[in-house]
Amino acid sequence: xxxxxxxxxxxxxxxxxxxxxxxxxxxxxxxxxxxxxxxxxxxxxxxxxxxxxxxxxxxxxxxxxxxxxxxxxxxxxxxxxxxxxxxxxxxxxxxxxxxxxxxxxxxxxxxxxxxxxxxxxxxxxxxxxxxxxxxxxxxxxxxxxxxxxxxxxxxxxxxxxxxxxxxxxxxxxxxxxxxxxxxxxxxxxxx
Numbered sequence: 412x413x414x415x416x417x418x419x420x421x422x423x424x425x426x427x428x429x430x431x432x433x434x435x436x437x438x439x440x441x442x443x444x445x446x447x448x449x450x451x452x453x454x455x456x457x458x459x460x461x462x463x464x465x466x467x468x469x470x471x472x473x474x475x476x477x478x479x480x481x482x483x484x485x486x487x488x489x490x491x492x493x494x495x496x497x498x499x500x501x502x503x504x505x506x507x508x509x510x511x512x513x514x515x516x517x518x519x520x521x522x523x524x525x526x527x528x529x530x531x532x533x534x535x536x537x538x539x540x541x542x543x544x545x546x547x548x549x550x551x552x553x554x555x556x557x558x559x560x561x562x563x564x565x566x567x568x569x570x571x572x573x574x575x576x577x578x579x580x581x582x583x584x585x586x587x588x589x590x591x592x593x594x595x596x597x598x599x600x601x602x
Contacts, residue, residue: 418576423584424480427577431477434570438470441563451523451544452556454516454531465505469571472498476578488582495575502571506564513560517553524549 421429442463449459472494479487513520519531528543548556 419580420573423577423581424483427574427581428477428480430570430574430577431473431480434473434574435470435477437567438466438473442466442470448545448548451530451548452516452520453512454519454533458512462505462509465501469498469502469567473574476574480578480581483585485582485585488578488585491578492582495571495578499568499571499575503568506568509564510561513557517557520548520553520556524553 420426445459445463445466449463453459453462472491475487476491476495478484479491523529523531523544528546528549530542530544
């Protein structure tokens with residue numbers, strides 16, 4: 412017997428669309444923040460741009476998935492079914508690297524906070540950016556910043572994995588019920 416509602420927190424299609432929109436929103440906001448303030452946290456030139464780009468890619472796949480679900484598109488649902496595992500693995504690798512790099516750069520972040528929020532000396536000399544670190548990064552200390560990054564990266568991975576599951580489940584529903592016309596389009600058998 413096939414379980415249509417196993418492990419669903421919300422209704423399948425509508426819930427998956429809402430889940431994809433949430434992933435899209437926080438991924439795009441996170442990517443923008445990394446592009447804007449990443450040079451204060453990561454100290455090798457393209458590093459924060461790579462992390463921000465991965466975040467934007469996650470947001471892009473989530474947006475495609477939301478449109479595919481809203482249109483009940485079998486082709487685009489399959490495209491997302493193909494993309495989500497790769498995006499999930501890349502995001503998991505990114506999360507591990509971010510955690511390691513934050514630990515490596517904690518003294519530099521603390522130096523930036525202790526010196527009025529100015530950019531780390533070698534980063535400023537290399538011309539990475541200008542301005543000062545936002546005061547919110549320094550008020551709570553590095554341990555709070557580190558914990559916030561770790562928790563948010565883990566929550567991001569959990570959300571992405573659940574989106575992968577929802578997309579897979581919707582794809583299977585489309586495959587199983589394609590000949591029966593539905594739970595969509597006028598009933599189960601429509602004889």
